[in-house]
Amino acid sequence: MDRAASRWVLVMVPKFDVAIVGAGVAGCLMAAGLAKKGLSVCLIERKPISKIGVKVCGDALIADSKLKEIGFQPPKGYVERELYGFKVYVPGLDVITLKAKVLLLDREGFGRWLFERALDQGVTPFESTIAINPIISDGWVKGVKVKRLNEPPLTINSGLTVDASGVASFLRRKLPREWWVSEEVTRYDLALCYREIRLAEGFDDDYCSIYYDQAISPMGYLWIFPKSKGKVNVGVGLRMNVKAPLREVLHHHLACDPRFNSSRILHAGWGVVPARHPLKCFTSNGFMVIGDAAYQATCGLGEGLRPSIVSAYLAAQEAAEAAYYGLEDLWGYNVKYLKTLGLAQVQSAAFTYYFERLSDERRNKLLSNFAEGSFNLEAFLNFKIDAKILAHSAKLGLQQFKELIGEWRLVREVKSIYTAYPEASKNYPEWSLRADNFWSKIKASTY
Numbered sequence: 001m002d003r004a005a006s007r008w009v010l011v012m013v014p015k016f017d018v019a020i021v022g023a024g025v026a027g028c029l030m031a032a033g034l035a036k037k038g039l040s041v042c043l044i045e046r047k048p049i050s051k052i053g054v055k056v057c058g059d060a061l062i063a064d065s066k067l068k069e070i071g072f073q074p075p076k077g078y079v080e081r082e083l084y085g086f087k088v089y090v091p092g093l094d095v096i097t098l099k100a101k102v103l104l105l106d107r108e109g110f111g112r113w114l115f116e117r118a119l120d121q122g123v124t125p126f127e128s129t130i131a132i133n134p135i136i137s138d139g140w141v142k143g144v145k146v147k148r149l150n151e152p153p154l155t156i157n158s159g160l161t162v163d164a165s166g167v168a169s170f171l172r173r174k175l176p177r178e179w180w181v182s183e184e185v186t187r188y189d190l191a192l193c194y195r196e197i198r199l200a201e202g203f204d205d206d207y208c209s210i211y212y213d214q215a216i217s218p219m220g221y222l223w224i225f226p227k228s229k230g231k232v233n234v235g236v237g238l239r240m241n242v243k244a245p246l247r248e249v250l251h252h253h254l255a256c257d258p259r260f261n262s263s264r265i266l267h268a269g270w271g272v273v274p275a276r277h278p279l280k281c282f283t284s285n286g287f288m289v290i291g292d293a294a295y296q297a298t299c300g301l302g303e304g305l306r307p308s309i310v311s312a313y314l315a316a317q318e319a320a321e322a323a324y325y326g327l328e329d330l331w332g333y334n335v336k337y338l339k340t341l342g343l344a345q346v347q348s349a350a351f352t353y354y355f356e357r358l359s360d361e362r363r364n365k366l367l368s369n370f371a372e373g374s375f376n377l378e379a380f381l382n383f384k385i386d387a388k389i390l391a392h393s394a395k396l397g398l399q400q401f402k403e404l405i406g407e408w409r410l411v412r413e414v415k416s417i418y419t420a421y422p423e424a425s426k427n428y429p430e431w432s433l434r435a436d437n438f439w440s441k442i443k444a445s446t447y
């Protein structure tokens, strides 16, 4: 869309059924889903149109049963390579294999494809346009104030306003503190990542590799994901409270791998990813939050593509079926997300908070049950620890058995809390207190 055309749109059509801020994976998908149902939708993006789709990322999409359920599949043209899962490395331990279908994407092409799909459905784009404030009146979000360079701010009125602005959670953070959706997030809840795309020979691996090594990447992880045509996506992510020179950390690790000896950097960049459990509430009157803005990435893996896709789908479904856009009308999105994908994510978060603070030696003990083993990633993320593993653990010694049982109990506890997520908003305050107590307990022993 050229500049003149978008000005015309700004002046002539200031009201939409739905205004979505952020044309990333989550925003584009939700916009397309709602426009397809006949709603008038606008998509507000601060980047110029030529940069939509560009994102520093590991590019790995876990194509599991959740994506199958919602019928989502990226076109073959944007899949550079299909891999069989993840090899997890912990110093001193044999590799653990987590099996899953993982698609290494042409990330920019994929992002642009999503954006174009939204346009094809009739979504109105506002590119190079920054959302600056939500419009709030009588306890409702009624639209968003936006600004383009050298143009006066403009008000876009909407029945529903959606924050899909990524980890900045731009609109949500400007809502009144007492609204449930305004849960506070600190920098401890975020991981800073440095990533390179390298041209390197000899990467015929069929798996993505992830390294958890306290000496090299404390409270974080390092990844090597092979792509097509000799390209490899490598990076490191550490909690933002850990002070470490990320680029040097990565280069130090790659220097130990001869396959990188004569490799060439094609692209390097930085990004931030959520490193916590998802928000407890994603809705308010006239408002929804999706994707990274809702902190829905899987903690410990930094995996946010699949969650963004699932949340956009669930949010669009809920909004399309809602008679009004009140908190209660949209509540089903909270329930559906947190009782499905969210349930695995809160368990992962509980485990990660604990795992992150263990020394490599204690990690070895905890994970030795799984060493050299091959597991289904989905089952692993859902902590389906069976009796055989517990029995094996008992044989390895009392200390190890206690460790595993202790952690298993925590994971069970958080699972039972989120399984009881309230079906109606009136029961939320009591439930929220229970969940807060759990997370405070875990975090108090972590930081």
Ligand SMILES: Cc1cc2nc3c(=O)[nH]c(=O)nc-3n(C[C@H](O)[C@H](O)[C@H](O)COP(=O)(O)OP(=O)(O)OC[C@H]3O[C@@H](n4cnc5c(N)ncnc54)[C@H](O)[C@@H]3O)c2cc1C
Pocket (backbone or CB within 6 Å): 021, 022, 023, 024, 025, 026, 027, 044, 045, 046, 047, 055, 056, 057, 058, 059, 060, 061, 062, 129, 130, 131, 132, 164, 165, 166, 167, 168, 170, 193, 194, 195, 235, 270, 271, 272, 273, 290, 291, 292, 293, 297, 302, 303, 304, 305, 306, 308
């Ligand atoms: C280094 C790195 C590696 C990663 N690797 C993987 C991986 O391998 N696999 C995986 O599954 N996930 C990975 N992730 C996470 C994944 O990229 C994100 O979870 C996912 O892209 C989130 O999509 P989103 O649409 O919610 O947000 P985003 O993609 O961040 O989109 C948000 C959009 O909102 C726009 N915006 C922000 N503020 C405003 C504003 N005020 N006004 C207008 N527009 C605004 C932004 O410009 C952006 O286009 C990685 C993340 C990082 C940083």
